[in-house]
Amino acid sequence: MKKFFTALCAAALAAALFAPATLAYQGPSVSCEAYIVMDADTGQVIMEKNADEVLYPASITKIMTMALALEKAQGELDTQLTVSYDAVHQLEYGSSHIALQEGEVVRLEDVLYGTQLESANDGANVLAEYIGGTIQGGVDAMNAKAAELGLSGTHYMNPHGLHDDEHYTTARDMAIITRWALTVPGFEEIFCRTDPWTMEATNKQPQQRVFHCTDWMRISGDYYRTYAKGSKNGFHDQALTTFVNYAEQNGIRLISVELKCQQLEDKFRDACAILDYAFENFSRVEIPAPDEAFQVPVVGGGEALGNALVQPKSATALLNKNLSTDGITVDYQIPDQYVLGQPFAASVTYSLPENDYQPSELGSAQLSVSGIDEVLAASTYVPASSLQPEKNPVGIAVAAAAAVMALVLGMRLWRKAGKKKPAATGPAQWEIITRKPLPAEPPPWEKETDKASPRSQTKPPSRN
Numbered sequence: 001m002k003k004f005f006t007a008l009c010a011a012a013l014a015a016a017l018f019a020p021a022t023l024a025y026q027g028p029s030v031s032c033e034a035y036i037v038m039d040a041d042t043g044q045v046i047m048e049k050n051a052d053e054v055l056y057p058a059s060i061t062k063i064m065t066m067a068l069a070l071e072k073a074q075g076e077l078d079t080q081l082t083v084s085y086d087a088v089h090q091l092e093y094g095s096s097h098i099a100l101q102e103g104e105v106v107r108l109e110d111v112l113y114g115t116q117l118e119s120a121n122d123g124a125n126v127l128a129e130y131i132g133g134t135i136q137g138g139v140d141a142m143n144a145k146a147a148e149l150g151l152s153g154t155h156y157m158n159p160h161g162l163h164d165d166e167h168y169t170t171a172r173d174m175a176i177i178t179r180w181a182l183t184v185p186g187f188e189e190i191f192c193r194t195d196p197w198t199m200e201a202t203n204k205q206p207q208q209r210v211f212h213c214t215d216w217m218r219i220s221g222d223y224y225r226t227y228a229k230g231s232k233n234g235f236h237d238q239a240l241t242t243f244v245n246y247a248e249q250n251g252i253r254l255i256s257v258e259l260k261c262q263q264l265e266d267k268f269r270d271a272c273a274i275l276d277y278a279f280e281n282f283s284r285v286e287i288p289a290p291d292e293a294f295q296v297p298v299v300g301g302g303e304a305l306g307n308a309l310v311q312p313k314s315a316t317a318l319l320n321k322n323l324s325t326d327g328i329t330v331d332y333q334i335p336d337q338y339v340l341g342q343p344f345a346a347s348v349t350y351s352l353p354e355n356d357y358q359p360s361e362l363g364s365a366q367l368s369v370s371g372i373d374e375v376l377a378a379s380t381y382v383p384a385s386s387l388q389p390e391k392n393p394v395g396i397a398v399a400a401a402a403a404v405m406a407l408v409l410g411m412r413l414w415r416k417a418g419k420k421k422p423a424a425t426g427p428a429q430w431e432i433i434t435r436k437p438l439p440a441e442p443p444p445w446e447k448e449t450d451k452a453s454p455r456s457q458t459k460p461p462s463r464n
Contacts, residue, residue, distance in 0.1 A: 025047065025048070025356060025357060025358060025359070026356050026357055027047055027049075027274070027277055028273035028274055028276070028277045029273070030049070030269075030270040030273055030274060031261060031262050031263075031269075031270060032049075032258040032259060032260055032261040032262075032267070032270045033050060033053065033055060033259055033260035033261075034049055034050035034051060034053045034055060034170070034171040034257075034258075034259040034260065035047070035048065035049050035050075035051070035171055035256065035259070035270065035274055036048045036049075036051040036171040036172055036174075036175050036256065036257050037254055037255070037256045037274060037275070037278050038175040038176075038179060038254065038255045038256075039252070039253070039254065039318050040179055040182060040246065040253035040254060040255050041253055042316075042317070042363050043176070043179060043363070044317055044318055044361070044362060044363045045172070045175075045359050045361070046254075046278060046282055046318050046320075046358050046359070047274065047277070047278060047358065048171070048172070048359060050171070051170060051171045051172040052153060052170050052171075052172055053170060053171070053259075054153050054169070054170055055168065055169065055170065055171075055242075055259045056163065056167065056168055056169075056236070056238050056239035056260075057161055057167070057168070057169045057174065057234060057239060057242055058161045058163075058234025058235050058236045058239035058241075058242045059096075059119045059160065059232065059233065059234030059235070060169075060174060060232050060233070060234045060242050060243070060244045060257075061124075061156065061158075061159065061160060061161030061169075061234070062115055062116070062119065062124050062159070062160060062161065062232060063174075063177055063178055063181050063191075063232050063244060064142050064145065064146070064156070064177055064181070065115070065124050065127050065128060065131075065138070065142065065159040065160070066112055066115055066116060066181070066187065066190065066191075067177075067180070067181035067187050068127075068131050068138070068141055068142060068145060069108070069112065069127040069130055069131055070112070070184045070185065070187050070190075071184050072130070072131055073108060073186070074185070075185060075186065076108075077108050077109035077112070077186065078107055078108070078109065079107070080106070080107065080108075081105070081106055081107075081108055081111060081126055081129075081130055082103065082104070082105050082106075083100045083101060083103065083104040083105075083106060083122075083126055084126075084129060085102045086125065086129075086134075086135055087100065087102075087122055087125035087126045087129060087135070088100055088101065088102050088122055088125075089102075090125060090135060091121050091122060091125070091160075091162070092162055095121045095160075095162060096118060096119045096120060096121055097118075097120050097121055097122040097123075098114040098118050098120040098122060098123055098199070098209060098211070099122075099205070099209070100120075100122040100123065100126065101204045101205065103203075103204060104202050104203060104204035104205065105202060105203050105204075106126070106199075106202055107199075108130065110197075110199040110200075111126050111127060112127070112190050113190060113193065113197040113199070113211055114199065114209070114211050115127060116190050116191065116193070116211075117193065117196075117197060117211035117212060117213055117214075118211045118212070119232075119233070119234070121160040121162065124159040124160035124161075125159060125160065127159060128142075128159035135158070135159065138159050139156050139157065139158060139159055142156040142159065143155065143156050146173070146177070149173075149176055149177065149180055151169075151173040151177070153168070153169060153170035153172070153173050154168065154169040154170065154173040154174075154177070155167065155168055155169075161234055161239075162236065163236050163237070163238045163239070169259075170259075171257040171258075171259050174244055174257045174259075175255050175256075175257050178244055178246065178255050178257070179255055182246065182255075188230065188246075191230035191231075191232070191246065192229045192230035192246065193213065194213045194218045194219065195213075196210050196211060196212050196213075197210070197211045198210050198211075199211065214233075215228070215231045215233070216268050217231065217245070217271060217272065218230075218231065223268040223269070223271075223272050225247070225272060225275065225276075226249075227247040227248060227249040227279060228245060228247055228275075229246050229247055229248050230245070231243065231244060231245045231246065232244050233267060235264070239260065240260045240261060240262060241258075241260075241261040241262070241263065241264055241266060241267045242257075242258065242259050242260070242261070242267070243256075243258045243261065243267040243268075243270075244257050244258075245257075245271050245275065247279075249279050250279075251284070252279065252282070252283075252284060252318065254275065254278055254279075256271060256274050256275055256278075258270050258271055258274070281320050281321050281322075281357075282318045282319065282320055282321070282358075283318070283319065283321065284316050284317070284318055284319075285316065285317060285318075285319045285325060286314055286315070286316050287314060287315045287317055287325055287328060287350050287362065288325075289311070289312050289313050289314040289315075290312050290330050290348075292311070292312065293309055293310065293311045294309075294310045294311075294332070294334055295308075295309065295310075296308050296309075296310050296334065296335070296336070296337060296338050296346075296369075297336070297337045297338065298337070298338045298340065298371075298375045299337050299339050299340070300339070300340035300341070301340075303379070305340075305375050305376070305379040306371075306374075306375035306378060306379060307371065307375070308338050308369050308370065308371045308372055308375065309369070309370045309371045310346055310367050310368070310369055311367060311368050311370070312332075312348045312365070312367055313365055313366070313367065313368055315362075315363065315365040317350065317362035317363055318358075319358075319362075320355075320357040320358045322357050323352060323355060323357055323358070327352070327353045328350055328351065328362070329350070329351050329352075329353075330348055330350060331348065331349040331351065332346075332348050332367075333345070333346065333347050333348070334346045334367070338369065338372075340372075344369060346366065346367040346369065347364050347365065347366055347367060348364065348365055348367055349361065349363070350362040350363060350364075350365070
């Protein structure tokens with residue numbers, strides 16, 4: 001029996017040693033299936049649980065719908081919309097609505113507030129038709145925006161979130177959508193409204209309609225939090241309760257997403273626990289710039305012109321109070337050359353060692369580039385704009401007259417020759433001044449057929 005017990009302990013120890021490691025970040029106990037907390041300013045994720053699990057969103061779908069409508073409106077919220085038959089009748093019986101009627105003429109702003117505060121499904125349909133011409137056109141625009149944002153775990157079948165097996169999202173995707181939505185002019189004001197909104201009488205309904213905020217975190221009671229600024233909730237039998245929050249305290253703006261909370265009250269309990277923990281345990285810290293620099297060749301017009309200096313910048317990140325900036329690693333992504341007139345995507349990613357308190361990636365920052373002006377000044381490669389003569393009234397008048405005479409002569413010659421005029425071409429962005437003939441053999445960089453992939457170096461930053 002003793003030998004058997006010893007063997008059992010040894011087997012258990014071996015299983016513990018060789019089992020795959022799973023990270024479980026310390027944090028509050030919650031009932032929701034998945035959640036995430038994201039820095040609204042930088043996109044850094046500071047807390048998460050099952051953030052990439054595909055689940056049903058329910059009415060938090062409307063965040064995308066409202067944001068796209070506001071993006072199209074460009075501040076013109078008095079736009080008049082006519083409610084269609086489909087907007088009213090393509091809904092499940094008993095789903096949330098604001099009693100819109102076919103043929104009713106309504107203001108875009110009223111529909112937006114009805115969709116936000118009352119979670120109106122008829123309102124979401126009207127917004128989708130405004131976005132894309134038809135409800136399906138609006139849904140297509142929603143899927144296109146999800147693809148533009150790089151979201152692989154989100155797909156829409158309708159603009160309101162009523163259940164469809166092919167209508168799904170993830171906590172991470174919802175946080176990214178909400179972060180984008182908060183940048184759309186007008187969205188934050190609607191998303192954060194707690195006061196009632198009154199919709200005046202229309203051509204179909206003589207009475208006013210009043211919409212109310214139902215977020216207990218922003219009204220009163222045990223779950224009231226002063227940091228709670230905006231939210232959208234959702235529910236149906238398959239999704240259960242879903243919740244997206246926007247919160248701000250001491251200059252830190254956070255987005256939290258909770259999916260598949262079991263009960264109505266659980267969404268408030270979980271959101272309060274998650275955000276209370278986040279604000280109590282995280283603060284913004286500065287990550288010093290590593291004392292490193294890289295020489296990158298500058299190329300323009302087929303010529304190597306010199307080198308630019310590429311250096312990392314200092315950055316900020318949210319850090320758990322149990323951790324420090326010691327041991328942060330730096331991953332550089334630097335293209336092999338700087339091509340004038342093209343984007344130069346040089347960046348650095350800062351990461352923590354694996355730990356029990358927060359995800360390792362702290363965020364990315366662009367690198368500073370210097371020395372371009374000096375390279376241009378010392379080379380034969382100059383901007384086309386610098387080749388233009390100084391502007392003075394007499395010179396301009398003479399040049400204009402000469403141009404007219406040249407044009408008349410050219411037209412006469414063209415008519416005599418019976419040839420087509422060549423197509424006009426605009427000035428090139430850059431011009432080359434060649435002071436000596438080019439070698440007969442093309443230079444080495446023109447022989448290359450493939451660009452080298454960006455070099456990536458991972459090392460801890462050196463400190464002064």
